[in-house]
Amino acid sequence: MLAQEVGQSIPADTPHAVSVSLPTWKSCVGYEEGEEGILKKMNNGYPRFFIDKCVTSFAATLIERYGTLDEWAILLPSHAVAVRCASFFQKHLAALEPGTKTRTIDLLPRTDPENGIDRSARRASPMVSVVIYPKRHSALAKSFWQHTGEGVSSRRAELCHRAFNDGFLAPRTNDNQDNNSHGHTASHKFIKGPLRYQKARVADGPEEHVRTRADSLQEDKRQITDDSILFVEERYGRNLDLSRASQAKIAIRRRIAGALMANVDLNDMTDIGRPEIGIRQVSGFSEEDVYLYPSGMSSIFNTHRILMASRGDMKSICFGFPYIDTLKILEKWGPGCLFYGNGSAEDLDDLEKRCKEGEKFLALFCEFPGNPLLKCPDLARIRALADRFDFAVAVDETIGNFLNIHVMPHADVVVSSLTKVFSGDSNVMGGSSILNPLSRYYGPLKRKMETEYEDNYWAEDALFMERNSRDFVSRIARINVNAEAICMKDVYYPKYSSTRPFYEQYRSTTGGYGGLLSVTFRTSAEAIAFYDALETAKGPSLGTNFTLSSPYTLLAHYSELDWAAKYGVDPDLVRMSVGLEDTSELCSMIERALAAVARVNEA
Numbered sequence: 001m002l003a004q005e006v007g008q009s010i011p012a013d014t015p016h017a018v019s020v021s022l023p024t025w026k027s028c029v030g031y032e033e034g035e036e037g038i039l040k041k042m043n044n045g046y047p048r049f050f051i052d053k054c055v056t057s058f059a060a061t062l063i064e065r066y067g068t069l070d071e072w073a074i075l076l077p078s079h080a081v082a083v084r085c086a087s088f089f090q091k092h093l094a095a096l097e098p099g100t101k102t103r104t105i106d107l108l109p110r111t112d113p114e115n116g117i118d119r120s121a122r123r124a125s126p127m128v129s130v131v132i133y134p135k136r137h138s139a140l141a142k143s144f145w146q147h148t149g150e151g152v153s154s155r156r157a158e159l160c161h162r163a164f165n166d167g168f169l170a171p172r173t174n175d176n177q178d179n180n181s182h183g184h185t186a187s188h189k190f191i192k193g194p195l196r197y198q199k200a201r202v203a204d205g206p207e208e209h210v211r212t213r214a215d216s217l218q219e220d221k222r223q224i225t226d227d228s229i230l231f232v233e234e235r236y237g238r239n240l241d242l243s244r245a246s247q248a249k250i251a252i253r254r255r256i257a258g259a260l261m262a263n264v265d266l267n268d269m270t271d272i273g274r275p276e277i278g279i280r281q282v283s284g285f286s287e288e289d290v291y292l293y294p295s296g297m298s299s300i301f302n303t304h305r306i307l308m309a310s311r312g313d314m315k316s317i318c319f320g321f322p323y324i325d326t327l328k329i330l331e332k333w334g335p336g337c338l339f340y341g342n343g344s345a346e347d348l349d350d351l352e353k354r355c356k357e358g359e360k361f362l363a364l365f366c367e368f369p370g371n372p373l374l375k376c377p378d379l380a381r382i383r384a385l386a387d388r389f390d391f392a393v394a395v396d397e398t399i400g401n402f403l404n405i406h407v408m409p410h411a412d413v414v415v416s417s418l419t420k421v422f423s424g425d426s427n428v429m430g431g432s433s434i435l436n437p438l439s440r441y442y443g444p445l446k447r448k449m450e451t452e453y454e455d456n457y458w459a460e461d462a463l464f465m466e467r468n469s470r471d472f473v474s475r476i477a478r479i480n481v482n483a484e485a486i487c488m489k490d491v492y493y494p495k496y497s498s499t500r501p502f503y504e505q506y507r508s509t510t511g512g513y514g515g516l517l518s519v520t521f522r523t524s525a526e527a528i529a530f531y532d533a534l535e536t537a538k539g540p541s542l543g544t545n546f547t548l549s550s551p552y553t554l555l556a557h558y559s560e561l562d563w564a565a566k567y568g569v570d571p572d573l574v575r576m577s578v579g580l581e582d583t584s585e586l587c588s589m590i591e592r593a594l595a596a597v598a599r600v601n602e603a
Contacts, residue, residue, distance in 0.1 A: 006041045007040075010426060011425075016052070017426055019539040019540055021538060046540040048295065051145065053154075058160065063132070071133065074145060077152050077456040079106050081456065084148075102131050104131050107130065107171060126160050128169070153428075252292060252469065253287040255469055256402070257290050258402065265470075280402065282437065283438070285437050293433065296416060296418065296429075304394075306449060307363050310445050315360075316334065316338070318365050319347065319382065320366050324557065372569065379410045379505070395413075396415050400514055403473060414436070417543075420544075422469050425468045426544045430465045479514075486576075486586050491517050494514060495513040516578070518575045519576070520573050521572060524571075529600045536576070537549070540555055544577060547581060552574070
């Protein structure tokens with residue numbers, strides 16, 4: 001994929017794309033500096049950092065209806081998430097501006113108060129909860145949106161905006177509020193919707209939809225009855241079949257559990273049962289221990305939240321240099337975090353000393369391997385310390401992925417961003433959290449999930465994620481080969497890392513070293529020349545089916561470059577997520593970019 005114009009979606013002309021083109025070093029700096037000329041060209045961005053225009057357009061409509069000129073709105077998928085958001089606001093506003101309040105509005109499909117809504121249909125309902133806040137505190141809203149990953153997806157916002165404009169979504173009233181204040185059932189079981197929709201023929205993917213009959217709408221737009229939610233889904237969601245969305249979620253969970261490895265259509269997966277041990281290498285594990293979230297960061301945020309709910313408020317440990325929002329979650333929610341940015345043996349020595357002196361911790365969070373330095377923690381020693389001193393271990397396997405590494409036997413919880421290589425197509429967000437049934441904390445965590453977990457993964461997003469992930473196995477194999485082919489020993493890559501022995505302990509028999517690598521240069525001029533000359537897509541995110549590059553430190557830590565450098569993260573680091581291209585073409589592309597570096601040195 002050749003470099004694109006500044007601000008163009010990656011892939012080009014893709015609705016709901018999760019990356020955006022920043023093809024030169026200068027454009028990346030301009031984006032971080034907020035240069036008007038760059039921002040005006042931005043069609044989209046990574047959704048947790050750049051709020052999609054579908055979302056901001058809906059927010060503007062809601063403020064016009066319910067707010068004032070000095071207010072703005074953050075859009076969330078449920079009442080429970082809105083409560084958490086409002087609580088976050090109040091905690092910080094109490095110090096910034098005492099007495100300032102927020103308002104929450106829940107928008108639901110209109111209903112007939114005498115008949116109500118079929119509870120099974122409510123499971124995937126087109127609802128949005130809105131927190132309205134003073135516009136001058138937009139930085140707080142951005143912080144919640146970015147760190148938690150709990151905001152609505154662009155697809156949900158698009159559908160609900162159109163439904164709202166046509167009068168089919170309205171604020172919650174006593175008439176349409178059931179006994180569950182969250183607006184969802186708490187059960188983790190998936191259901192198929194009303195019987196008359198269950199037997200409809202299903203299509204082959206999100207781009208194909210089968211029109212099912214909906215009750216006609218009276219001219220006076222009277223309130224609709226039991227099928228109101230399905231009507232809204234069908235009218236504005238390109239005729240989504242809710243039973244198919246439920247099937248898609250089951251398929252995703254089975255794929256993550258290792259029970260569904262073949263590239264099969266949803267119609268062909270009915271006979272697939274639970275593995276006795278399976279690729280996860282944990283007996284008793286099944287799809288019932290897999291929980292889906294709207295984004296990878298949402299899975300981390302909620303894992304931390306559920307751990308606190310089940311074990312009490314204690315400090316957590318962030319071990320190794322992490323993706324930045326993981327650290328922010330642990331610092332801003334709960335009693336704080338002990339940060340070991342180097343992830344070294346000396347750091348584990350210090351942790352052991354603290355534990356011996358009586359310090360108690362909730363959990364240790366780590367990545368395997370880490371982003372962007374691709375270092376691996378000593379997971380065996382971490383597990384031993386956790387067992388000895390009673391803290392949980394949560395491992396983010398996004399970069400390694402479960403086809404290459406098997407970390408679950410040493411973790412209590414495993415989280416992942418499905419947005420990345422699991423999807424590959426760069427057009428949908430998603431995340432997962434899985435519980436280890438052999439964990440000492442499994443019982444309390446499972447019980448807490450039964451009462452606290454909400455399935456906020458939007459139906460249409462699930463359909464796209466399921467379709468994208470069908471060829472996950474073959475893509476990973478190809479990406480492993482390509483990444484190894486272009487790597488040299490002086491790059492950041494698990495195979496050439498000083499922590500390779502830790503990686504090898506958990507590498508599967510057929511696994512490789514993944515598709516992510518980082519490279520640094522002797523001078524900034526060399527780094528700029530290399531990045532500008534790269535003939536790849538260039539922008540945020542990773543795990544795409546095409547090679548995607550970025551000046552990672554610049555985009556992730558622009559306001560804290562010196563802080564990142566303390567942990568060995570070079571300000572001029574270039575990260576490459578290798579894709580499915582022809583291997584020889586990739587090698588030639590790298591050679592041409594290195595030639596540009598050589599020309600800089602000659603000059």
